[in-house]
Amino acid sequence: MKKRKFHTAEEKQFILAQGDANGVAQTCREHGIANSLYYRWSKILKENGPEGLAGKRSSPSPEMAELAQMKSENALLKRLLAEKEMELSLAKDLIKKKSLTATK
Numbered sequence: 001m002k003k004r005k006f007h008t009a010e011e012k013q014f015i016l017a018q019g020d021a022n023g024v025a026q027t028c029r030e031h032g033i034a035n036s037l038y039y040r041w042s043k044i045l046k047e048n049g050p051e052g053l054a055g056k057r058s059s060p061s062p063e064m065a066e067l068a069q070m071k072s073e074n075a076l077l078k079r080l081l082a083e084k085e086m087e088l089s090l091a092k093d094l095i096k097k098k099s100l101t102a103t104k
Contacts, residue, residue, distance in 0.1 A: 009051075009054045012041050012045075015031055
């Protein structure tokens, strides 16, 4: 199985520029990429600029990292709250059962 190659944003821009100059098919063969990948990069470049070519593997901005951390903390707190609510509900049910058996 062939190992997957990840291109940097600079490499992608170079390949796109070379494709404009030499032709898409020839450039794709030289770099071993599919024509569809070339056109996908071209579309991303047109829509998002050079920053869009960085892809998902680039490091997230500090704001995004902080947001992700806050989301995970929020999920943890929600889970802890749900567990406590369950414990309270069980304790109330147990107290009701004890009070019903004590009155009989």
